Amino acid sequence: MAKYIGPKTKIARKFGEKIFGKDKYFDRKKYIYNQHGSYHRRGKKSGYALQLLEKQKLKYIYGVLERQCRRMFKKALSMKKNTGEVFLQLFESRLDNVVYRLGISLSRSGARQLVLHGHITVNQNKVNIPSYLLKPGDIVEIRKKSQNNPNIQHVLNSHNSSGQIVDWLVWDQEKMRGTFKSLPEREKIPENINERIIVEWYSKYK
Incomplete structure (x- = not known):
């Protein structure tokens, strides 16, 4: 398919x-x-x-x-x-999914585009592979040069204000970065x- x-x-x-x-x-x-x-x-x-x-x-x-x-x-x-x-x-460990879960994008397809276009780093290294699998402790961050992107800012301000981030992720709004704390337990995957x-x-x- x-x-x-x-x-x-x-x-x-x-x-x-x-x-x-x-x-x-x-x-x-x-x-x-x-x-x-x-x-x-x-x-x-x-x-x-x-x-x-x-x-x-x-x-x-x-x-x-x-x-x-x-x-x-x-x-x-x-x-x-x-x-x-x-x-x-x-699947939940995929970089594009984590970008979506963190509220950096309103959809997984949008998150995939952000990754492909180089707007996202993992542990301060640019990663443009949406299927990249994160490990507990990895830090996902919006690149410095992309943090003022009006589209990204709009999504962050509208999405994260609702507090809809899952338990296994932590988002730091001030630093514009999130932490993949742990692998999610099945009952917590929505x-x-x-x-x-x-x-x-x-x-x-x-």
Whole structure:
């Protein structure tokens, strides 16, 4: 699956969830979805179909391709821990995702662009690879020459004022940098993803 650049609401409606964040469609329709999205209510689907749809949802949420997803699964499988939890932790450790979680960008796609264009440093070194995996203790910072960028300033002032930063990250507004404190525990990851059935899919069809 190539990276999707079409209308995000169209994809969000497919899963019955605000998988890309705020979406006026769901607010307007007063849409109510169940634990795993609307596609679980449209007639009986096979286990294969449910696993495939859940995998596609994960890929859309984090903006990754199939090759990247498989690589993450193999890495998670090689660790002596819960594969599903490690699988999601790896996605949450991606630099573009952390930039988004810190509130430097309002979307993961926007965060990816900031990284690609060299606006972000890790431990004071410029990193322009969105898939770069952070380790506990790493410091993510907006480059000095980018800190006065009006677009970045607008996002920081509007987003961080709401205090919506997750527990495993710390943001220093004055220094415009964040710290990746630790790998997140599964119950603290807010994304509505059933990683167990994705692991089952990759285990059978890898």
